[in-house]
Amino acid sequence: MPDIDKSLIIKNISKHITLDNNEEKHFLSILKPQKIKKKAFLLKEGDICRATAFVINGCMKSFTVDKNGFERVLNFAPVDWWTADMFSLISQRAAILNIQAIADTQLLLLSKQDQEALYFQIPKFERFFRIIIEKSLVAHQMRVLDGLSLTAEQRYIKFCEKYPQLWNQLPQKEIASYIGVTPEFFSKMKRNMD
Amino acid sequence: MPDIDKSLIIKNISKHITLDNNEEKHFLSILKPQKIKKKAFLLKEGDICRATAFVINGCMKSFTVDKNGFERVLNFAPVDWWTADMFSLISQRAAILNIQAIADTQLLLLSKQDQEALYFQIPKFERFFRIIIEKSLVAHQMRVLDGLSLTAEQRYIKFCEKYPQLWNQLPQKEIASYIGVTPEFFSKMKRNMD
DNA sequence: CGTCTATTTGAATGTACTCAAAAGCGGTGG
DNA sequence: CCACCGCTTTTGAGTACATTCAAATAGACG
Numbered sequence: 076m077p078d079i080d081k082s083l084i085i086k087n088i089s090k091h092i093t094l095d096n097n098e099e100k101h102f103l104s105i106l107k108p109q110k111i112k113k114k115a116f117l118l119k120e121g122d123i124c125r126a127t128a129f130v131i132n133g134c135m136k137s138f139t140v141d142k143n144g145f146e147r148v149l150n151f152a153p154v155d156w157w158t159a160d161m162f163s164l165i166s167q168r169a170a171i172l173n174i175q176a177i178a179d180t181q182l183l184l185l186s187k188q189d190q191e192a193l194y195f196q197i198p199k200f201e202r203f204f205r206i207i208i209e210k211s212l213v214a215h216q217m218r219v220l221d222g223l224s225l226t227a228e229q230r231y232i233k234f235c236e237k238y239p240q241l242w243n244q245l246p247q248k249e250i251a252s253y254i255g256v257t258p259e260f261f262s263k264m265k266r267n268m269d
Numbered sequence: 270m271p272d273i274d275k276s277l278i279i280k281n282i283s284k285h286i287t288l289d290n291n292e293e294k295h296f297l298s299i300l301k302p303q304k305i306k307k308k309a310f311l312l313k314e315g316d317i318c319r320a321t322a323f324v325i326n327g328c329m330k331s332f333t334v335d336k337n338g339f340e341r342v343l344n345f346a347p348v349d350w351w352t353a354d355m356f357s358l359i360s361q362r363a364a365i366l367n368i369q370a371i372a373d374t375q376l377l378l379l380s381k382q383d384q385e386a387l388y389f390q391i392p393k394f395e396r397f398f399r400i401i402i403e404k405s406l407v408a409h410q411m412r413v414l415d416g417l418s419l420t421a422e423q424r425y426i427k428f429c430e431k432y433p434q435l436w437n438q439l440p441q442k443e444i445a446s447y448i449g450v451t452p453e454f455f456s457k458m459k460r461n462m463d
Numbered sequence: 464c465g466t467c468t469a470t471t472t473g474a475a476t477g478t479a480c481t482c483a484a485a486a487g488c489g490g491t492g493g
Numbered sequence: 494c495c496a497c498c499g500c501t502t503t504t505g506a507g508t509a510c511a512t513t514c515a516a517a518t519a520g521a522c523g
Contacts, residue, residue, distance in 0.1 A: 139418075142418075145418065147417040148417075149410055161403060162407045162410070162411075165403050165404075198392050198395070201395050201396060204399065205398065205399040205402065206359075209355060209359050209402055211406055212402055212409060213355050215410055216343055216356075217356075218409075223341040223416070224333075224335035224336075224449075227511075246470095247469075247470070248469065255416065255417035256512090257511075257512060257513080258469075258470070259511090259512080261470095262470060262472085263471080263472080264511090266471085420478080421478080440501065441501075442502085450479070451479075451480060453479095453480080453504085454478090456502055457479095457503080457504080
């Protein structure tokens with residue numbers, strides 16, 4: 076079985092910090108590849124999240140289930156994205172999120188333990204994760220504001236801009252769940268859009 | 270004029286990292302106190318955000334103005350909270366947010382320049398800010414999910430839990446703007462709650 | 464091919480908004 | 494101290510956006 080292609084994750088990290096050969100080698104050595112089949116769970120609500128995952132191919136989604144049993148998608152993680160339940164990862168308490176594969180997916184896992192050791196061994200990584208978390212925070216702030224002022228149709232347009240690789244590839248009910256409407260309403264909305 | 274009380278910010282930081290005397294002294298030396306009158310702006314949409322602010326007393330709010338001219342409150346920053354336009358701060362591009370005092374407020378400002386120098390001089394601070402940004406990210410993720418599945422009334426209850434010191438101290442229209450409803454609807458909603 | 468899930472459609476309902484107007488409230492100047 | 498001004502809050506009627514429930518249709522996959 077051929078090794079997973081790790082050049083993508085190096086390219087991803089190189090956007091924000093520069094690694095020398097040793098650092099790169101060490102970093103790659105602590106990553107654990109994991110294949111996960113469509114619909115399988117990387118994390119279930121109530122589990123403890125013990126790693127941060129990077130998507131090599133395929134796609135993941137993270138969501139909660141509300142009291143009416145509806146899935147509420149927090150976000151999708153297509154190729155070249157990171158995903159984790161940040162709450163559970165930092166507190167080591169029961170996860171709020173489910174993280175599930177929406178296609179057969181290859182991941183590289185960085186365990187919490189290794190990640191924290193990495194911060195000491197190569198402080199640049201603390202910088203790297205600070206920066207991507209800052210960006211994620213900004214994205215979530217924007218989404219909060221969008222939720223306060225945009226209609227479902229405008230939120231759908233934003234979704235398409237954010238995930239151009241996904242908008243025509245995902246079951247509609249997933250998109251509906253992300254923008255926060257029922258599948259029925261989403262269907263009617265699309266009909267009236269063109 | 271008496272000096273601003275800086276013990277609060279040291280206590281805030283000590284929640285996550287431990288500073289020795291020199292580090293504490295250096296950190297305090299780079300903070301710039303600023304008083305800001307009720308309704309005055311720390312940052313206006315379009316400005317470049319050049320500092321992170323810590324609230325010693327009073328209260329700030331950050332918000333956007335949507336295309337219909339409505340304020341949309343992203344969050345409040347009461348005593349012991351940090352506030353900034355993260356997008357503008359990290360990119361040094363035009364701010365999306367307005368940051369305004371909702372009471373006479375005393376701030377301690379940490380300039381972007383000093384903050385980045387601090388990361389090199391005392392790497393613990395990179396850890397500190399990574400941790401508080403992680404927590405802020407989790408809070409915003411929860412708020413996104415709340416926006417997807419909760420009614421206005423339930424969002425109001427969450428608001429009261431998040432800001433127990435504010436819920437009965439703020440003009441209703443500010444709260445309405447935070448939970449994402451019109452002041453008129455908020456008024457009717459409250460009448461029906463009890 | 465049959466089963467299961469996703470999507471579409473329609474009718475009735477509910478939640479929240481718009482617009483307009485009245486009432487309350489706080490600060491300021493006479 | 495009171496009167497006035499501006500802003501916030503309340504109230505009501507009509508409307509728009511989105512949901513619920515039910516049923517029909519279409520697609521995916523073994």
